[in-house]
Amino acid sequence: MIEIESLTKRFGDRTVLDDISLSVGSGEILAVVGPSGAGKSTLSRCVSFLERPSSGTVRVDGKDFARLDGAELIAARRDIGVIFQSAPLLRRRTVAQNVALPLEYLRATDASIDRRVGELLDRVGLADRSGYFPAQLSGGQKQRVGIARALALRPSVLLSDEATAGLDPSTTKSILALLSHLRDEFGLSVILITHEMEVVREIADSVARIDGGRIVEHGSVTDIILDPDSALARELLPERPAVTPDGPADIWEVSYASRRVPLDWLTAVHSVPGISGLRVDVLSASVEAIRGVAVGRAVLAISPSAPTGFADHLRDRGLHVRTAQISSRREAA
Ligand SMILES: Nc1ncnc2c1ncn2[C@@H]1O[C@H](COP(=O)(O)OP(=O)(O)OP(=O)(O)O)[C@@H](O)[C@H]1O
Ligand SMILES: [Mg+2]
Structure with missing residues (x-):
């Protein structure tokens, strides 16, 4: 569960996010859309606490990260998996070794790492690629490795920042189907940042459009589609x-x-x-x-x-x- 309340983020005297309130229940996928520079990635970084909000609160499973420091903050961040456009994989590590990274930081035992990595690769359909290096994978396969790695620590929240940008339509569809299954299986709260309306149509339960750091439209996808005056509905159904x-x-x-x-x-x-x-x-x-x-x-x-x-x-x-x-x-x- 993600609860964002009156979140404001300033860089110097520039307000990049202005009074954002959103919540994402467990098992729910919220799509965040909006033009370049709207503040989408900043919102995602505030939720994963790579950026501190200037004001307002972000709670993940009831925990207010702003009140945490040091070891507590690091532990709380494990509840949040993040995937990006073009998964940043380590070139000299195999698929399995890339997925194992977060588990190694936790100093898990080799046997438990092997077991968990095996499960994860199986789950994302890459069991037969565990010994491959990133350069030997397609864009969609790399993204699956990124997803497996993001889920290694059993997060309750998944943030995806343009994870399907640059993938062809059929690969995008298969990544979205995977995310949707994982959401169901693990009851993940998912924030999906995207500029592709297809993505919103395919898997989002709710959608928020941000422009100039403010929410200009927000609601369940079905409510928005049923609203004949919604600008977002017209983008969803061009x-x-x-x-x-x-x-x-x-x-x-x-x-x-x-x-x-x-x-x-x-x-x-x-x-x-x-x-x-x-x-x-x-x-x-x-x-x-x-x-x-x-x-x-x-x-x-x-x-x-x-x-x-x-x-x-x-x-x-x-x-x-x-x-x-x-x-x-x-x-x-
Ligand atoms: N660390 C920073 N310092 C100063 N300004 C920043 C910083 N990070 C982001 N910004 C500014 O905040 C605004 C929003 O940026 P952000 O990356 O959140 O946009 P976005 O909606 O993700 O855009 P895109 O669709 O292009 O990825 C931009 O104007 C950007 O220049
Ligand atoms: Mg961005």
Whole structure:
């Protein structure tokens, strides 16, 4: 369990994190997104206490790290596993020796280290690579070694700072599946810093967007997807019209989000009064499920223009409607 309360971090007179409050329960994955320089890595370093907060508190499993020093702090840090972009592995050590590092610092016995390293490599699917050196591994395999090493001391919290950045989509998927299994198996509280919305869609339970050191949006992924006015929802579900209208047209985005989207959700458009003489082109349409919520969306071009009351009529039917802009081929030329 991670509890962050009114966390503020300043470097000199620059406020890099401003009054951040977030909590991550055990077995929960919180994704933190936001532009470069927003303060994401600083937040992660405050949670692992590589940086001290200027004010506010960070508690991990109820422990307030700011009150700890020396040996106590070092012991408490074992509750936190950290993985980074391109796992920083020691080149001259084998896979097994890299994973063993944190255990050696604890002066564990050789037999118990071997057993634990064996378990961990098995868990991340690298049992057959234990004698390899980092240079002999793929990016995804290196990241798995980093994950095994981060879990060596049985942490309750896992922090991941862009751990899948730079990996190809299928490797990213397999790393995310691994993280998600490990979260379930060990009840980890996970903070996942990422700039990839795919990552949020795949495994996050909740998401916070930070900009300029402040939280600008935060909630469970399902609540955010169900909120038609959420800017984050629009990033999570980018609309990519496949075609552009032939001539002048009114462009509308129509969507429906719920645990279950009725199969006839889009046919409501044809019952709008005054629509019958008009041309309705579907520029894109999809129904997809994200973390248990189905979202049906379509971008429609109504030529030459939508009838009065078009949006209100559909809203009465439970659809979300907004005017949309798409760049037509003609504009692009
Ligand atoms: N030790 C430091 N001293 C001074 N300023 C710092 C320090 N660490 C970070 N900053 C500043 O804090 C701001 C946030 O940095 P941070 O690394 O947290 O951003 P980020 O959201 O992780 O960005 P990115 O997506 O590029 O990794 C930046 O403007 C950075 O220059
Ligand atoms: Mg960063």
